[in-house]
Amino acid sequence: MISKSGLATQDDVGRSFRGSHTGSPEAHTTDQLGDHTMDQLAPDLRQMQRTPLHDDHVALLKANGRVVEFAEGEVIAQVGAPFDDFLYVLDGEIEVVDPFTGDRAVTATLGPTQFVGEISFLNGGNYALSMRACAPTRCYGVPRLRMLELMAQTPEMS
Numbered sequence: 001m002i003s004k005s006g007l008a009t010q011d012d013v014g015r016s017f018r019g020s021h022t023g024s025p026e027a028h029t030t031d032q033l034g035d036h037t038m039d040q041l042a043p044d045l046r047q048m049q050r051t052p053l054h055d056d057h058v059a060l061l062k063a064n065g066r067v068v069e070f071a072e073g074e075v076i077a078q079v080g081a082p083f084d085d086f087l088y089v090l091d092g093e094i095e096v097v098d099p100f101t102g103d104r105a106v107t108a109t110l111g112p113t114q115f116v117g118e119i120s121f122l123n124g125g126n127y128a129l130s131m132r133a134c135a136p137t138r139c140y141g142v143p144r145l146r147m148l149e150l151m152a153q154t155p156e157m158s
Contacts, residue, residue: 052113052114053088053113053115053157054156057154057156057157058088058140060150060154060157061086061088061140061142061150062140064142064146064147064150065085065086065088065140065141065142065143065146066140066141067090067138067139067140067141068085068087068138068139068140068141069136069137069138069139070092070094070132070133070136070137070138070139071133071136072133072134072135072136072137073132073133073134074132074133075097075130075131075132076094076116076131076132076133076137077116077127077129077130077131078099078127078130079099079126079127079128079129079130080126080127081126081127082124082126082127083118083120083121083124083125083126083127083144084143084144085141085142085143085144085147086115086116086117086121086141086142086143086144086147087115087116087139087140087141088114088115088139088140088142089110089111089112089113089114089115089116089137089138089139090112090138090139090140091112091137091138092111092112092133092135092136092137092138092139093109093110093111093133093134093135093137094109094110094111094116094131094132094133094134094137095109095110095131095132095133095134096108096109096129096130096131097129097130097131097132098130099130104134105129105130109134116131116139121144121147122148124144
């Protein structure tokens with residue numbers, strides 16, 4: 001079913017994806033990838049380097065979202081919390097936190113031009129990682145459903 005906005009509803013996306021499985025293990029690795037499997041697209045994940053969003057895409061985030069500010073040490077996400085907003089970092093720094101100790105979990109952090117993203121964002125799931133600002137941080141926050149519409153309208157963003 002198509003919604004009033006002309007986009008497929010979340011139920012339709014799930015139904016069409018589930019309907020595309022044939023039950024064989026090979027089908028699960030090729031869904032949504034055409035004739036390619038994940039290992040054919042990137043046998044070495046270092047080949048799939050992230051590239052910054054284009055200025056036009058950042059302008060779309062600005063026009064469709066809001067500025068969200070986090071103080072140093074402020075929790076941005078907790079494991080299990082709903083993943084409701086796409087966050088694009090304007091300035092500052094975000095770290096992944098061990099939910100048991102509160103310590104930084106990995107050495108890498110997110111900074112300007114990067115974004116908070118997990119696959120669970122796409123299907124309305126919850127955060128799998130806890131995160132906090134390790135410096136005063138500003139982001140564009142775009143609500144999940146609006147971001148999915150933007151990604152559908154501008155596939156290069158996804």
